[in-house]
Amino acid sequence: MQTRVSSAFISRALSSSSNLNELRRIHALVISLGLDGSDFFSGKLIDKYSHFRAPASSLSVFRRVSPAKNVYIWNSIIRAFSKNGWFPKALEFYGKLRESKVSPDKYTFPSVIKACAGLFDAEMGDLVYKQILEMGFESDLYVGNALVDMYSRMGLLSRARQVFDEMPVRDLVSWNSLISGYSSHGYYEEALEIYHELRNSWIVPDSFTVSSVLPAFANLLVVKQGQGLHGFTLKSGVNSVSVVNNGLLAMYLKFSRPTDARRVFDEMVVRDSVTYNTMICGYLKLEMVEESVKMFLENLDQFKPDILTVTSVLCACGHLRDLSLAKYIYNYMLRAGFVLESTVKNILIDVYAKCGDMITARDVFNSMECKDTVSWNSIISGYIQSGDLMEAMKLFKMMMIMEEQADHITYLMLISLSTRLADLKFGKGLHSNGIKSGIYIDLSVSNALIDMYAKCGEVGDSLKIFNSMGTLDTVTWNTVISACVRFGDFATGLQVTTQMRKNKVVPDMATFLVTLPMCASLAAKRLGKEIHCCLLRFGYESELQIGNALIEMYSKCGCLESSFRVFERMSRRDVVTWTGMIYAYGMYGEGEKALESFVDMEKSGIVPDSVVFIALIYACSHSGLVEKGLACFEKMKTHYKIDPMIEHYACVVDLLSRSQKISKAEEFIQAMPIEPDASIWASVLRACRTSGDMETAERVSRRIIELNPDDPGYSILASNAYAALRKWDKVSLIRKSVRDKHIKKNPGYSWIEIGKKVHVFCSGDDSAPQSEAIHKSLEILYSLMAKEGYIPDSREVSQNLEEEEEKRRLICGHSERLAIAFGLLNTEPGTPLQVMKNLRVCSDCHEVTKLISKIVGREILVRDANRFHLFKDGICSCKDRW
Incomplete structure (x- = not known):
């Protein structure tokens, strides 16, 4: 009777023990009463030690009753190991169990399966599953749940689904395991499908279900369904759980609905570090930089940010160009004890560079014992941003001398730099280094090289790279077409465009913005119309830049009416739009319509820029509207306070010369506050030839040759003037000079x-x-x-x-x-x-x-x-x- 009383008392004491020390005292009592050989008490002790994270003590208890003849004891120790993450031990003892004469039961396998999942040991998991099938335990709910969870964690989702479908009975754990598996591995549509199946069953989702499926709603951008799920959380009460609210925050931020996210945030009773980190990083992704920084600073006493959040805010300082804030965040990191690894220092370099403090950025760079590729990229990028291009080039050369590994980002920056500097020698050196290092095969690097060679005047090399590339993307095609257009090789550009269409490459807006000007230059009206149809099909016609390009294309293809129709259909117009239309009227000699368009532009509230007036005076010039053209020139200066450039003066001289007011044109030139160039005198010369004023023509020809002796166009113009004067000696001298300087004249075609x-x-x-x-x-x-x-x-x-x-x-x-x-x-x-x-x-x-x-x-x-x-x-x- 006393033993029974003692056993019942000790059983209750074991169950109610609240800490490890108390458990050890009860364990000592069990030994003193001679109950330590009992399977019942041994099992309870193993479980309790496991509960207090003391699996070593669980093992000691097990050894006192070894060899265990009761599966309950084996299950307890395997469960203890598995629960505490001692997965290899759990499988080891499962193996020992299989070697003993004791047979596992259905309670053995959930812990064994958990150990396989923890080790990501699919082979062992399959073996255990096979043994479960042999023993007939596959229909057990807990065994099935453990299998679904194991396969889901390993990403073997088809097997997880197979086990799930074959389960005779399922509970919420079954559904949660499968939904979580699909969602965590990025199979969002499948996760959503299973969630909807769950909602159609009798089982009610819980907070784990909701937190598992929220990423699927977020990543699939199903806003209405996401809002419906939010409504469910409010009705069911699971919105009180932090993990659910944090998931809702992430979902709304992913939906680009920061107002809804903020509403959820404000209604949260309990917020944790994940809450603040989610909001701060979410704001940054939405480029709400100021809001992100404000939330960080105002709530530092409410949470402890992780390294991701702090570095994200530090990056935001770079976007804001706020040097003092960057230094404050840096000092906070030091006070908070963050380890400043190379990643953080790389960010610091980038932030200081963006804030214009290259001295501090260089100090941080120099202080780094271990510099990686990102470190070099950050400092080189900083010098490029600050305009110190030579120092950027020096650092790259130093990087090569030190045999540091450059990546595609390094090459992209420096190829862009060589393009800006038009430094073909440096660009070719980069190309050579890229081939040796294997970076050349990177698609973005090849695209950059095509662009670099083209902008350095070597379009042939651009085409060689293009033709040697195995993989091409839309950017590649756009870049090579743009290269041809830039170099004036429109025939090749047209061939490349045709090939792009044959290859069924999907064009983007940039494609159309490079092909439309090519059609304009070639006056390829048929192709231009086909491209316009493509624009309609792809939905780009409403884009402002596209509308502007279409106006230019149609006007240069001889379709002024089509230009006007495009103009009329445009819902938005900017100064480029109006300039394009004014210039189009000018090309067709419709000066009055150009002036009317200018008035309409002013009425629409668009402020004209200097380019508008070039187009406007040009239009007046080609329509003989001398007085109105001069009035436009004066209005530009007095009303719009635009200082005339050489192009404006050239247009006015052309306006006067074209109407045979040669003396007034010369008077205007003499009164100019800036030195006239050859283009201005060329207008006068053409007018002299038309009017037969050969005396002025000869004088102007001499002036043109003095100003621009190396331009073939001006040389030929002067030569023709001397030819008209029958001064063949002068003609011979000019032509000899052109030949000696190897200047090529554009042939007429x-x-x-x-x-x-x-x-x-x-x-x-x-x-x-x-x-x-x-x-x-x-x-x-x-x-x-x-x-x-x-x-x-x-x-x-x-x-x-x-x-x-x-x-x-x-x-x-x-x-x-x-x-x-x-x-x-x-x-x-x-x-x-x-x-x-x-x-x-x-x-x-x-x-x-x-x-x-x-x-x-x-x-x-x-x-x-x-x-x-x-x-x-x-x-x-x-x-x-x-």
């Missing part, structure tokens, strides 16, 4: 688009398709023109030729005439023609085209280097001002 093909013609080229038919067609036209009184203007011939017939042959070979004749031969009578030329149309070709339009009864639209000319019934829209 024209092109016409018929059907789906662009046909290009060069001046004097007899190898063009249908050449014989073209020349016969032109001879017929010349004979008809002669009846109209046409006499070739031999002044346009800049060579010293005695025979008029030879001069006439040279003029007749100009590229635009060949293109027009080709168009007449290959289109139906009455079809309008559109011809593009890279240079300015000469006066004789201008006269010839007027006559051709009258003789054949067709509209001929010609775009030269200056503007559009619409020839109809023997009249040009430029009114002979070009």
